[in-house]
Amino acid sequence: MKRYVEIGFIAALVVVLGIWLGVSFYKAYRPAPQMLQGQIQAKQYSVSSKLAGRVGSILVKRGDMVKKGDLIFTINSPEVEAKLQQAQAGYEAAKALSEEAHKGARAETIISARDIYQSAKAMRELTEKTYKRTQELYDNGVVSLQRRDEAFTAFENAKYSENTALQQYKIALDGASKETKIAAKQKEIAAAGQVSEVEAYIHDMQAYAPATAEVSNILIQEGELSPSGFPVVMLVDNRQAWLNLSVSEEYLPYFKLGSEFSAYLPALRKHVRFKVRYVSAMGDFATWRATSSSKGYDLRSFEIEAQPLDALDELRVGFSAIVEIESLAKNSAPAR
Structure with missing residues (x-):
């Protein structure tokens, strides 16, 4: 009897061992599930300044919601602030001359116009000498082209100012005609326009958030030079997030425009439903797969963008998303 028990035990052990080996071989050699891996992206904004200069103060830090x-x-x-003072002074001068032209020339007006002309002439002579010296230094390789150009521009502006002052002086001597009054008024308007222009630049010295978003990066720190139009602060709006997938053309039927599918997000440890909103019109030739001996043709990749069906505040840029092809074949929902 004991012998039969031992034989039965051994037989049962052999059966269990056979089943275990069969299951192990099945798991080891069964085909791996086909999966696609994508990445969460979101709408980004770059906050830059139209005006070049040094970053004065940055009022946010990474992670702040604005x-x-x-x-x-x-x-x-400082250059823009100086230009504002110059523009305001020019406007006041043009306004005063316009008023005087309408009132008629007085002895004081003539003296004032003469003094303005003499001042403008002296400034022109000074800027001319400065430009000539700068030109000589530039020819000897001492100063940069930028410095030479600035000196030349100052000289040209001084000449125009001198000519303007001279004409105003002549007006004061000859008395204001109807045309002169019109010209003086237009100069006042032009000077006011220059003030408005510089004030617009002053306004651009402050950069504001274009949308409600999160600060994702700060590219230039306080005190550093910022070129015109260069992004200083980057914002990301995680509320406007989507999934970006690179899909081989053999799987495109599962990702028709408007179709829905489920993807697993390891960072959230859950599946999320997405709806296809964009399919690239042309295959990406840079990611083509070499011809296989079994299929005999090349497969190219297409860019897919899919939007989450439900609003998820925890979605963040860079999250990975896993899509199983087998589940797509079984559970992909039709377009709606």
Whole structure:
């Protein structure tokens, strides 16, 4: 009896061992599930300044949530502030001359116009000498082309100012005619326009958030030079996120425009439903797969963008998403 028990035990052990080996071989040699891996992306904004200068202060840090219209950073530009003073002074002078032209020339007006002309002439002579010296230094390789151009521009402006002052002086001597009064008024308007232009530049020294978003990066720190139009602060709106996939053309039937599918997000440890909103019109020739001996043709990749069906505040740029092809074949929903 004991012998039969031992034989039965051995037989049962052999059966169990055979089943275990069979299951192990099945798991080891069964085909791996086909999967596609994508990445979450979101709408990004670059906050830059139209005005070149040094970054004065950055009022945000990475991770901050900002609202549309919030002040992000400021630009320091003493040159623009000086230009504003010049423009305001020019406007006041043009306004005064316009008023005098309408009132008629007085002895004081003539003296004032003469003094302005003499001042402009002296400035022209000074800038001319400065330009000639700078030109000589530039020819000897001492100063840069930028410095030479600045001196030349100052000289040209001084000549125009001198000519303007001379004409105003002549007007004061000859008395204002109807045409002169019109010209003086237009000069006042032009000077006011220059003030408005510089004030617009002053406004651009402050950069504001274009939308409600999160600060994702700061590219230029306080005190550093910022070129015109260069992004200083980057914003990302995770509420406007989508999934980007590179799909081989053999799987394109599962990703028709408007179709829905499920993807697993390891960072959230859950499946999320997405809806295809974009399929690239042309295959990406840079990611083509070499011809296989079994299929005999090349397979190219297409870019797919899919939007989550439900709003998820926890979605962030860079999250991975896994899509199983087998589940697509079984559970892909038709377009709606």
